[in-house]
Amino acid sequence: xxxxxxxxxxxxxxxxxxxxxxxxxxxxxxxxxxxxxxxxxxxxxxxxxxxxxxxxxxxxxxxxxxxxxxxxxxxxxxxxxxxxxxxxxxxxxxxxxxxxxxxxxxxxxxxxxxxxxxxxxxxxxxxxxxxxxxxxxxxxxxxxxxxxxxxxxxxxxxxxxxxxxxxxxxxxxxxxxxxxxxxxxxxxxxxxxxxxxxxxxxxxxxxxxxxxxxxxxxxxxxxxxxxxxxxxxxxxxxxxxxxxxxxxxxxxxxxxxxxxxxxxxxxxxxxxxxxxxxxxxxxxxxxxxxxxxxxxxxxxxxxxxxxxxxxxxxxxxxxxxxxxxxxxxxxxxxxxxxxxxxxxxxxxxxxxxxxxxxxxxxxxxxxxxxxxxxxxxxxxxxxxxxxxxxxxxxxxxxxxxxxxxx
Amino acid sequence: xxxxxxxxxxxxxxxxxxxxxxxxxxxxxxxxxxxxxxxxxxxxxxxxxxxxxxxxxxxxxxxxxxxxxxxxxxxxxxxxxxxxxxxxxxxxxxxxxxxxxxxxxxxxxxxxxxxxxxxxxxxxxxxxxxxxxxxxxxxxxxxxxxxxxxxxxxxxxxxxxxxxxxxxxxxxxxxxxxxxxxxxxxxxxxxxxxxxxxxxxxxxxxxxxxxxxxxxxxxxxxxxxxxxxxxxxxxxxxxxxxxxxxxxxxxxxxxxxxxxxxxxxxxxxxxxxxxxxxxxxxxxxxxxxxxxxxxxxxxxxxxxxxxxxxxxxxxxxxxxxxxxxxxxxxxxxxxxxxxxxxxxxxxxxxxxxxxxxxxxxxxxxxxxxxxxxxxxxxxxxxxxxxxxxxxxxxxxxxxxxxxxxx
Numbered sequence: 001x002x003x004x005x006x007x008x009x010x011x012x013x014x015x016x017x018x019x020x021x022x023x024x025x026x027x028x029x030x031x032x033x034x035x036x037x038x039x040x041x042x043x044x045x046x047x048x049x050x051x052x053x054x055x056x057x058x059x060x061x062x063x064x065x066x067x068x069x070x071x072x073x074x075x076x077x078x079x080x081x082x083x084x085x086x087x088x089x090x091x092x093x094x095x096x097x098x099x100x101x102x103x104x105x106x107x108x109x110x111x112x113x114x115x116x117x118x119x120x121x122x123x124x125x126x127x128x129x130x131x132x133x134x135x136x137x138x139x140x141x142x143x144x145x146x147x148x149x150x151x152x153x154x155x156x157x158x159x160x161x162x163x164x165x166x167x168x169x170x171x172x173x174x175x176x177x178x179x180x181x182x183x184x185x186x187x188x189x190x191x192x193x194x195x196x197x198x199x200x201x202x203x204x205x206x207x208x209x210x211x212x213x214x215x216x217x218x219x220x221x222x223x224x225x226x227x228x229x230x231x232x233x234x235x236x237x238x239x240x241x242x243x244x245x246x247x248x249x250x251x252x253x254x255x256x257x258x259x260x261x262x263x264x265x266x267x268x269x270x271x272x273x274x275x276x277x278x279x280x281x282x283x284x285x286x287x288x289x290x291x292x293x294x295x296x297x298x299x300x301x302x303x304x305x306x307x308x309x310x311x312x313x314x315x316x317x318x319x320x321x322x323x324x325x326x327x328x329x330x331x332x333x334x335x336x337x338x339x340x341x342x343x344x345x346x347x348x349x350x351x352x353x354x355x356x357x358x359x360x361x362x363x364x365x366x367x368x369x370x371x372x373x374x375x376x377x378x379x380x381x382x383x384x385x386x387x388x389x390x391x392x393x394x395x396x397x398x399x400x401x402x403x404x405x406x
Numbered sequence: 407x408x409x410x411x412x413x414x415x416x417x418x419x420x421x422x423x424x425x426x427x428x429x430x431x432x433x434x435x436x437x438x439x440x441x442x443x444x445x446x447x448x449x450x451x452x453x454x455x456x457x458x459x460x461x462x463x464x465x466x467x468x469x470x471x472x473x474x475x476x477x478x479x480x481x482x483x484x485x486x487x488x489x490x491x492x493x494x495x496x497x498x499x500x501x502x503x504x505x506x507x508x509x510x511x512x513x514x515x516x517x518x519x520x521x522x523x524x525x526x527x528x529x530x531x532x533x534x535x536x537x538x539x540x541x542x543x544x545x546x547x548x549x550x551x552x553x554x555x556x557x558x559x560x561x562x563x564x565x566x567x568x569x570x571x572x573x574x575x576x577x578x579x580x581x582x583x584x585x586x587x588x589x590x591x592x593x594x595x596x597x598x599x600x601x602x603x604x605x606x607x608x609x610x611x612x613x614x615x616x617x618x619x620x621x622x623x624x625x626x627x628x629x630x631x632x633x634x635x636x637x638x639x640x641x642x643x644x645x646x647x648x649x650x651x652x653x654x655x656x657x658x659x660x661x662x663x664x665x666x667x668x669x670x671x672x673x674x675x676x677x678x679x680x681x682x683x684x685x686x687x688x689x690x691x692x693x694x695x696x697x698x699x700x701x702x703x704x705x706x707x708x709x710x711x712x713x714x715x716x717x718x719x720x721x722x723x724x725x726x727x728x729x730x731x732x733x734x735x736x737x738x739x740x741x742x743x744x745x746x747x748x749x750x751x752x753x754x755x756x757x758x759x760x761x762x763x764x765x766x767x768x769x770x771x772x773x774x775x776x777x778x779x780x781x782x783x784x785x786x787x788x789x790x791x792x793x794x795x796x797x798x799x800x801x802x803x804x805x806x807x808x809x810x811x812x
Contacts, residue, residue, distance in 0.1 A: 072573045079578065163801075167477065294572065298703050377797065391786035391787045392602065
């Protein structure tokens with residue numbers, strides 16, 4: 001085993017359970033006969049570039065363990081696209097701090113960053129083991145059954161659809177159409193999770209619109225009107241990224257993020273306005289926003305444990321001499337759900353978005369099939385026994401001033 | 407004790423715990439030597455007018471008890487303003503079904519309806535005991551320490567502020583201002599509850615805007631910019647009903663509900679746009695909408711128990727010959743929180759909105775004081791051990807076809 005230190009950093013939008021992966025990396029590293037220290041790069045690759053690095057062994061162990069119950073990016077995240085010169089500089093920084101094990105916790109763009117780090121180290125002839133640890137509420141990483149972070153977001157979203165659906169059913173007001181806008185720019189996984197809420201035919205959601213298939217306003221209005229006439233109400237879950245048959249967003253934002261993605265907002269509000277103006281039915285739009293990716297208060301225990309397992313496995317792999325892979329999840333659902341880790345080359349994962357299979361979307365394009373439900377149900381199972389203080393979750397904070405190495 | 411039947415109905419927007427009050431009424435009625443049957447008017451006073459009434463004793467007792475863990479209006483709600491001729495008709499219906507005990511579960515408008523029922527019965531010389539059972543997430547009923555429903559909404563909202571606040575703090579993106587729009591048309595209680603989330607000076611929320619004091623856009627922008635420069639981010643909780651110094655809504659809706667209230671939407675979105683355009687800082691708006699009033703998955707156990715207690719007490723009062731009152735909550739907070747029921751005449755409560763005291767709002771108008779925190783903290787204490795099925799809450803449904811009396 002190569003002597004040297006390890007570093008872990010987080011990138012992209014947080015999830016409720018992303019810190020479980022960091023905790024898994026750090027606790028596993030500290031529990032084995034590891035060949036060096038375990039550092040954290042604060043604010044992802046940007047923090048490492050800035051040498052904003054702390055020695056995690058200096059943090060209180062109870063705080064580190066508290067990351068298992070804390071949403072957000074515990075060691076801070078970034079959205080930053082590394083340049084060629086950045087890559088050279090990063091290798092120099094790794095050399096400077098004798099970093100031989102590099103763990104990067106994120107989604108598609110982050111796996112691309114990890115892959116580039118691996119290539120840059122190779123090009124410089126610097127021996128370093130690079131492992132990607134997946135996270136994303138979007139569930140759009142390829143070559144893995146699912147992504148840590150998705151199950152918890154799905155559970156919270158589905159519970160909210162169930163609760164606001166019951167609210168809708170139980171009130172005679174003119175707010176008779178409820179729209180819930182779900183996160184997921186190009187992949188409809190989290191939107192589809194809304195369908196987990198339905199138990200009886202009349203229950204919410206009634207219509208589910210994913211970005212994978214075109215959205216037709218006239219068909220949408222006809223569907224809403226039919227439901228309204230039959231039930232007296234309609235509940236719609238729509239992705240923030242729904243597009244018409246020409247690929248235009250139903251509600252476009254206009255700004256572009258660091259990776260060239262369009263920043264969207266307002267698909268739900270757009271549908272609300274369309275229903276009100278075209279059908280004359282009062283509608284309401286709930287936009288949960290970042291609550292979807294941070295609601296640890298109703299996280300999936302399955303997800304929590306898999307996120308932790310992914311982090312711990314990354315350490316095992318690196319110390320066994322594996323490099324250039326992302327930890328993946330390999331699952332079977334019959335006769336019962338079993339999930340174990342696998343690996344997939346970073347170069348295969350980077351920048352590919354896995355979308356909801358088209359045969360899991362009904363041909364009318366307004367809902368998902370039972371195959372999706374079978375896929376997603378096991379991922380939302382189990383509840384977390386959250387520490388509570390003064391009536392609210394007792395979340396922890398890593399102190400960025402403790403253990404600074406520069 | 408007067409021989410005769412009882413009826414319970416729900417009105418207005420539901421809360422997470424409103425069904426606890428119905429369950430309290432029904433279970434108490436069925437557990438004592440009551441002088442008749444216990445009916446439910448489905449869809450509130452409108453349902454009673456339509457003789458849409460069921461005998462609750464015909465429902466499965468486990469379903470009735472399941473109302474303790476089910477959000478929404480379990481026996482369905484309405485928003486309907488009774489006319490003079492309605493009142494006469496309602497008394498005739500009560501006579502027809504020998505209804506001598508009338509329980510009405512709702513907010514300000516509902517207490518007005520209950521009061522009118524009492525007066526109409528008196529005018530007709532019909533002996534009937536009328537008791538109001540309070541509910542509202544808005545917490546705006548007068549002559550009661552607080553309202554059942556508020557504690558749970560406050561707990562869920564504060565947890566969401568905490569979680570999305572951690573999300574904001576932990577990410578380096580251009581979404582550096584988060585706005586959370588809170589329910590509460592004229593009273594800022596639920597908005598103020600966001601302040602319960604703050605533990606450290608840098609924690610969310612940083613700015614809290616209630617409808618009780620004027621909102622000045624220039625002061626708001628200066629506050630956001632100052633925070634952004636000091637911390638790198640700012641978290642704002644704003645009421646849906648914030649108004650400028652001329653009383654104009656910062657974002658007005660335009661339509662009017664059955665009681666003449668303006669239907670609002672978009673205050674949060676308006677603030678997001680103002681921040682982006684005037685300061686050039688990217689902002690994000692989370693609009694939880696009806697999730698605030700239905701999130702039983704993170705309800706306050708204190709609230710759950712007080713809602714149940716209010717319903718049970720209504721039965722005790724009516725059977726003891728009391729009429730024309732709303733059950734109120736009388737609390738002391740030192741040396742420890744104790745809550746017991748009291749009563750207040752319906753005529754005093756009807757149509758009065760209790761607002762947040764001005765001396766609980768800081769003089770800058772952008773936050774609440776510690777007095778509010780002391781007031782609200784006990785109301786969010788305790789968690790509910792929710793029955794779970796397939797990874798989601800196992801909510802119950804009263805079957806409106808079971809026990810129909812007409």
